[in-house]
Amino acid sequence: MTTALISLAAATVRFGGVMALRDIDLELRRGDRLALIGANGCGKTTLLRLLHGLLAPGSGERRLHAVQGRRPVQAMLFQRPFLLHLSVHLNLRLALWLAGVPRGEHAARIAEALHRVGLEAMGERNARALSGGQQQRLALARAWMLRPDILFLDEPTASLDPGSKREVEALIDEFARTGMTIVMSTHNLGQVKRLASRVAYLEAGRVVVDWPVERFFNDELPPEAALFLKGELPWH
Numbered sequence: 001m002t003t004a005l006i007s008l009a010a011a012t013v014r015f016g017g018v019m020a021l022r023d024i025d026l027e028l029r030r031g032d033r034l035a036l037i038g039a040n041g042c043g044k045t046t047l048l049r050l051l052h053g054l055l056a057p058g059s060g061e062r063r064l065h066a067v068q069g070r071r072p073v074q075a076m077l078f079q080r081p082f083l084l085h086l087s088v089h090l091n092l093r094l095a096l097w098l099a100g101v102p103r104g105e106h107a108a109r110i111a112e113a114l115h116r117v118g119l120e121a122m123g124e125r126n127a128r129a130l131s132g133g134q135q136q137r138l139a140l141a142r143a144w145m146l147r148p149d150i151l152f153l154d155e156p157t158a159s160l161d162p163g164s165k166r167e168v169e170a171l172i173d174e175f176a177r178t179g180m181t182i183v184m185s186t187h188n189l190g191q192v193k194r195l196a197s198r199v200a201y202l203e204a205g206r207v208v209v210d211w212p213v214e215r216f217f218n219d220e221l222p223p224e225a226a227l228f229l230k231g232e233l234p235w236h
Ligand SMILES: Nc1ncnc2c1ncn2[C@@H]1O[C@H](COP(=O)(O)OP(=O)(O)OP(=O)(O)O)[C@@H](O)[C@H]1O
Pocket: 015, 016, 018, 019, 020, 038, 039, 040, 041, 042, 043, 044, 045, 046, 047, 185
């Protein structure tokens, strides 16, 4: 049986006069690799923030379900990672400290995470002086260290060159294979095919389609979603 991690019921988010999300019913299940797609301003980032709990719905409901009797651990990765002008090690140590991880575990967790993303030689470098791709890998290491059940990613490869994009995609794929549930927004349909198991297409704050990835690319879509796919979205 697939287990629900987060449920949204008739959830609405409004920013002043802007209805960013309307009447969203969505269930995130364990093991999902959910891609959120749609035009600029359709509500993808707002939906990520709502699912993550950074925003509360103005009306409707968000429910977080327990995983083996505990609250699921969540982490979020932004398009441009937020890193401090400190060494790679200190950036990671700070994240562990903020998450309340016992001090005795820090060194091992940091070493494992840096190894996993291939940055083990960079520990003493200033995090802000790393390349864009390295910074995103560091942000993935920081998320990985917290052992999240759910990882939210907001256009994680948008500003990266093709090589760095491939490296970051490979890491996301690897994380998902360990059982991590993934929710990501993207403008790249190739990336959706490579990484997602499920696709939600949004338009003007509504979820128009929420289908398994094979169905999304093979079945007849509602006209507005079909029109969007025919547009000039990149595939690489
Ligand atoms: N903090 C905010 N204050 C006011 N309006 C906001 C805020 N955040 C988002 N919005 C508005 O809500 C709508 C949805 O924005 P959102 O950032 O979720 O879209 P998006 O699909 O992620 O866009 P993009 O593809 O450009 O990143 C837009 O009209 C946006 O201007």
